[in-house]
Amino acid sequence: MSEEEQPRSAIDDRLLVDREHCWHAFTQMAEYEPLLVDRAEGVWLYDHQGRALLDGISSMWCNVHGHRHPKIDAAIRGQLDRVAHVTSLGMSNSTTIELTRRLVEVTPQGLDCIFYSSDGSSAVEVALKMAFQYWRQRAEPEPERSLFLAVGNAYHGDTLGSVSVGGVSRFHAMFDPLLFDVLRGPCPDTYRLPEGVRAEDACQHYLDQYEDLLNRFSGRIAALVVEPLVQGAAGLVMHPAQFLSGLRKLTREHGVLLIADEIAVGMGRTGKLWACEWEQVEPDFLCTGKGLSGGYLPVAATLTTREVWNAFLGDYAESKSFFHGHTFGGNPLGCAASLATLDLFEEEQTLQNVLRQGAYLEECLADLREHRHVGDVRCRGLVAAVELVENQHSQRGYEWSQRRGHLACQAAMERGVWLRPLGNVIVIMPPLCCTAEHIDQIVAAVKFGVSQACGD
Ligand SMILES: *Cc1c(COP(=O)(O)O)cnc(C)c1O
Secondary structure, eight states: OOOOSSOOOHHHHHHHHHHHHOOOTTOOTTTOOOOOEEEEEBTEEEETTOOEEEETTHHHHTOOSOBTOHHHHHHHHHHHTTOSOOOSSSOOOHHHHHHHHHHHHHSOTTOOEEEEESSHHHHHHHHHHHHHHHHHHSSSOOTTOOEEEEETTOOOOSSHHHHHHOOOHHHHGGGGGGSOOOEEEOOOOSSSOOTTOOGGGHHHHHHHHHHHHHHHTTTTEEEEEEOSSEETTTTSEEOOTTHHHHHHHHHHHTTOEEEEEOTTTTTTTTSSSSGGGGGTOOOSEEEEOGGGGTTSSOOEEEEEOHHHHHTTOSOGGGOOSOOOOOTTTTOHHHHHHHHHHHHHHHHTTHHHHHHHHHHHHHHHHGGGGGSTTEEEEEEETTEEEEEEEEETTTTEEOOGGGOHHHHHHHHHHHTTEEOOOBTTEEEEOOOTTOOHHHHHHHHHHHHHHHHHHHOO
């Protein structure tokens, strides 16, 4: 720590430690200015000076029912009085079992078996390894199925396996030599369509390319991994309707497993509990994290079918076990938070609120489309993206180094709203419990941010 002559206050001391010693995620530490949040309630974050900020991104897309919800707080406290941690290596506890029962009930048909971890990246990693091992151990093995088919610009987490199936080059290119090879289809973007493709033909256009890959690598693909409906970190890219169900049909025809990464879009974000429900899709794997615990604690889960589970059964000596585990996977504190979170969906009619406020948000953002530096405004449930462009007609984005999205979000903070962009895309993902009043404030701050970053 640096030497200083002046005595510092405790708070200055913390700010200094934060800047000099605490390495923040996806953050340029040379420029980082500490922002301390020591308290929150509902949709509000309070910084160390008592300033209130509306949490416009749900604490990194994960908060569901607001911060410090009394029911979730009480569930965690109740669990603390029983036990905080039980390993899942050879033992269990009632809270984790109860969450398992509930998740099997509320997820799409066929997802009857659950493997817990503590973060989304691990939940994807688990699905990949399980799918790979499944083909080697099933009754009629197909060990030549060792490839994964992934979607262009996908994001599935930051561990090496999940980065391998990811495709956001600005994050991932550096690690290329460490990654395994993946087949990659196009990013099914509805804003930037391939040349000559009309919006109404986009879905079939993209699906044709996936079908082509499935044909060319027939019998060699273990699984296809996709973020249903909305590709989060790609910049909230929204897929054409029926793309997901089209992929399900194609993967079934080709005997390929389908992994749905619902870490961002699941737990109500799009207005149904799972994004897959919009197109009646039953995947072979469903990964959930982020909002699973209401955004409170690290809990993630990989759900799969009895068919996959069965391939791992056998005598101990056959070594068919899934040799994978995380110390805190399925931890009871997190599971207690998750159970309370699921209860609240019913008690507070959360999905109805997502649909209502989502529609209102879309309506309020509509006139931003007229702004000459707004290329696109796209919405799905309580996910909205305002994409800034240099040129509306050519859809050319600002050079990323200009940080226009960042400038817009910084300005929004002056209007009391906390947002974090993805490049040129202003991300709006408030907690699912937000009201019309909160939406009004967010939209006003976004409009102010756009005018500050790009002019009127
Ligand atoms: C956030 C995210 C992940 C990774 O989850 P972590 O908990 O950050 O490891 C994976 N997939 C998607 C779609 C995500 O949005």
